[in-house]
Amino acid sequence: MRATTKLVAAFCVLIAGPAAAEPADEPIWARLPSPSQVLQAYPQTAKGVPGGKATIKCVPSPDGNLTNCSVLSEDPPGVGFGAAAVELAAGFRMTPKAAMRNASGIVFPIRFIPPGPAPPWRDAKFKSSGDYREYGVAGPFYPERAARYAVGGEVVMDCRVASDDQLKDCKLLDVRPADWGFDEAVARMILKGWMSAGAAPVGIAPPADDIWRFKVLFRDRKGRFKN
Template identity: 35%
Template sequence: MRIQTLIAIPIAVLLASTAGAATITSENLIWAAAPSFDDMAAAWPARGEGLAEGSASLQCRIVGAGRLTGCDTLSDQPVGQGFARAAKTLVAKFQLKIDPRALRKDQDYFVVVSFRFLNPDTPPGRARRVSNPRWISMPDPGRIQGVFPKAAADAGVTHGVGVIDCQVAPDGHLTDCKVSRENPTGVGFGDAALLVAPIMQMNPWTDDGRPVDGARVKLPVQFGLAP
């Protein structure tokens, strides 16, 4: 049985990899489910008391509909503080966004998952901050043009920004969005940004090994009226 290690496996790349034609990179990885900030805090190892952060990297076998099992430790830093063991307790929370029919029965598939833990007893560890999200769904320029506020256009305003404050859901979509500010004010850019929010989706696990579920984010949406 052949064994293939995958760093990232959207369906198209996965199918290509079985023929040996794909170069796999972490930027291609898409998750259907991943641990939350609460999950990461609960998994913080007892031996990590006094540390600000720790990290681990696991190589896991892909089974079924993108679930992970049989994980081996690739890195554990600082050594001996329990971060790899903590990471393994979170493996069941992950699910890759793949079509199981793309997995060949005569081939094993593995994925490498990184984890960056922050001490939940410190301010950075308590902050639910997403510093480096990867967007897997974004509105195209035509959709943004389509919700350009009529009040702004009628007033001769051709450019503006609406900033929205949103909760990140487990699947990376934005929920509970509110207008934070807009510029210029009073011509509808905040409300227009709210119309864009349902289209947007973050990858549920960041490339540097952090969650997004449970964070609140402020997102600026730029608007420009086409000539």
């Protein structure tokens, strides 16, 4: 967990920068593929293969979305990493400046890491406030725009549970729907101590690395907020 109130995305890929030189102080990507997109794109034919790599070339549109993507290389060949990289390209968007600098095309590699075994599930516990009771477990951290439009959501993440039940080193696995601020809301809930780990489930051995899986549902108590 970072002080910037951002959850770290638990990607099964490592994304390098484009081959073209970019100013070190300017971001390249305005958006990266969501964790669920990454998991869906990982080749089913690559089971048992210890990861792989593909290099693709795409042409950014003026708004930064990647188009006309093609595979330049994949390693190992014939397993599906090239096709998976092209599929993931739909989840990328460059910043307008980066798109302009790379208007003729951008080449970048994507390294795939096979997903490991899933941690056990554990319930979270939340503080409460009478002033925000209608917003359910999120309380005052419910995203303002989502509340305004009565949009609900859910966030799934893996976190290390400290001895005092505080959540550390959280990695985002999924957020639905995207772009409504639910992941940032969960990050703030953890950072401010609003959310922590509940009691460990009975009959499940604690993981050696203290990593547990949590789901946070954003719903109001009156059933208005639905995704």
